[in-house]
Amino acid sequence: MAKTLLEAVNIEVRRGMGVVLSNHNLLAKQGDVVVLEGANGSGKSTLIEAIARLLPLEKGHVNHGEMLVVDHEGRRKPSPLNVSLALQKNGALGSERVKEHLEIAMKMAGQSLDFSPFLDAFSLTHRANDCISNLSQGQARKVAVLAALLPAFASSNPSIVLMDEPDAGLDESSIEALCGCINELRKAGHCLVISTHDERVKDCATTKHHLPSGRNTPCEPQQKGDTSSHSTSPESPVSPSRFGLTMQWRTLAWLNQNAMAALLTLGILMAMGPWTDSLTELQQLGFILAPALAAGLCGDAMVAMCREERTNAWWRAVSTGPPHSGVLPFLLGAVVTMASNFALVSEFSAINMFVGALLTGITSHVLRLAHQSTERLARPQAVFIGLLTPVLILPYALLLDMLTR
Amino acid sequence: MEGMTYLAVAYFGMIVAVGIWTYTVVQRSRHLSQRMDALETAVKVYSNDSNEE
Amino acid sequence: MKMKVGEALLLFGFIGIALTMMLAFLWAPSVSINAFESPAAQRIFYWHVPSAWAAFIAFGVLFVGSAGWMFKRSELMWRLHIAGSEAGLATGLMVVWSGCVWGAAEWGTPWDWSDVRLNSFGLLTLLAVYLVLGRGSQPDGVETRDTFAAFGLYGFILVPFTYVATRIWAIRHPGPVVGTDDGGSLNADMGFLLLFGTLSFTLLIVGHMLTSMRITSFEQRIEALQKTLDGGV
Incomplete structure (x- = not known):
């Protein structure tokens, strides 16, 4: 039967x-x-x-x-x-x-x-x-x-x-x-x-x-x-993060969105001349990590990309969830923080790199989840989700305070 | 006295803002009430016309 | 036109707030000039504290409305959600603005990113801005209501967090003046005026929420009537 x-x-x-x-x-x-x-x-x-x-x-x-x-x-x-x-x-x-x-x-x-x-x-x-x-x-x-x-x-x-x-x-x-x-x-x-x-x-x-x-x-x-x-x-199934990484690598959307924000932030800080010596430890760390935060605050490019032809819905139906950039923001955060550490205080700090990686990665993924939570709406692009991004500045301030205490 | 002037300006600004906001809300409520009444009349006229036909 | 309950409460609340401001300016006792950088600006707290109380009421209503919509699918609860978010936005702005006015006079800066209560309250207000503007950008429907009700529920976590923030992280924001174990630091006149201001703000915010719920029900009725006419014309 x-x-x-x-x-x-x-x-x-x-x-x-x-x-x-x-x-x-x-x-x-x-x-x-x-x-x-x-x-x-x-x-x-x-x-x-x-x-x-x-x-x-x-x-x-x-x-x-x-x-x-x-x-x-x-x-x-x-x-x-x-x-x-x-x-x-x-x-x-x-x-x-x-x-x-x-x-x-x-x-x-x-x-x-x-x-x-x-x-x-x-x-x-x-x-x-x-x-x-x-x-x-x-x-x-x-x-x-x-x-x-x-x-x-x-x-x-x-x-x-x-x-x-x-x-x-x-x-x-x-x-x-x-x-x-x-x-x-x-x-x-x-x-x-x-x-x-x-x-x-x-x-x-x-x-x-x-x-x-x-x-x-x-x-x-x-x-x-x-x-x-x-x-x-x-065959083993393709995970949403693996697919996301492949697409990010192919389209270089991360370069256009996250890396550019980090580079612009670093460029603005460097344009002000050699001024970091006169800062307190907390202020110095704040500026070193600022490019990593800027990269994370731009969110995950996969969210906007996957609205094309309802790709996110297709993935939600056949896989565990919509595609995302996985470890990429963590790697980007580490590289960006290494660059800003060298550029601003001429030092290498493994701890700062690690913190920068976490900062970009967590910020980017939190924003991705916030964006994805509005996917059901009739007009997800018009929903002012950016208004909620300052929610991430308080943890940033507390993180700096904790690291320099 | 400088402090009191600062306070007076702040208080005045806030009370005016709350006044404008309150007035706007009441006006909107009254405007919508009138619009709803007008629409209800229009719907009644329409349904009467349909019944006569 | 006959005045409704909500409008009457708005009027009484507004008069009460105006009276509170006047008394705060002319009658309330001064604080010690040694304890504050700007003793005159301290009087802003007759606005700041009652509006924060009103904001917590509004965010409480937002939470109840959001939960009611999510679990009961009730139109009344959705109206409560809208009323709570709009009232939360208005009172949140009042609290943040009066806080900035005081901070500028007392701290020399209107905003301090390291102050947890200031920031968590700012975020609560931003959430209300998001709910009001975001909802306006979407057509009404179950998807819109579910999404914003979910944000309303998550956002409520910030309310108890904000309440305890100055007890856990007393960085720059003054600690609580009422509801403390030692009975608070207010004298009788200050306490009376604060209570009067709190009552006035409560009347205003309840009046606003009632009027807002009435506005939403009008909008829904108008939409239904227009659909009837669409079908007929």
């Missing part, structure tokens, strides 16, 4: 001032293709995002397999199953390469496979090593769709595949390839939940789930796909 892979029980989800889903139920078993039908604004995307643990529930809960993964009391647990998804936005940074993004998506399932036949089917072979920003909108959409399909192909265990309008912007042959993949995954025992307006994709359904009523209509899938075997190899 087919195992239940996905269950949404009496869920209520609010968006803006309205209740989008109320007392809604959804059940998907191994080999099910549930196609979500309904007019624009009926709650198809909301249902997919709720299942993917991206939206908080007002009532009810969602199970993946037999385990509760999100409920109305705020519990949010990692899924025991492999979950892959394609949101309406592509969930990939422009600086990622096609091949790289697909490999990351598969590694989240703990497996990898040779995906060149899939690139062929979607006419992306010649673009495999390109950055996603160089692709057309349709090509970028194909990459997003493949990032949802490939982890299930690579996984030996039953997977949940969630796709929100995967057909949007795809050409005829790619929709055909998509339908073939859907049928193949269905036969392999995975479950798929797809929101679509395309009749060809609807024909792949085993169940049509109507929104907002929640009525289910069983169907016989019309298209037959071949089941082919894919040789897979085990």
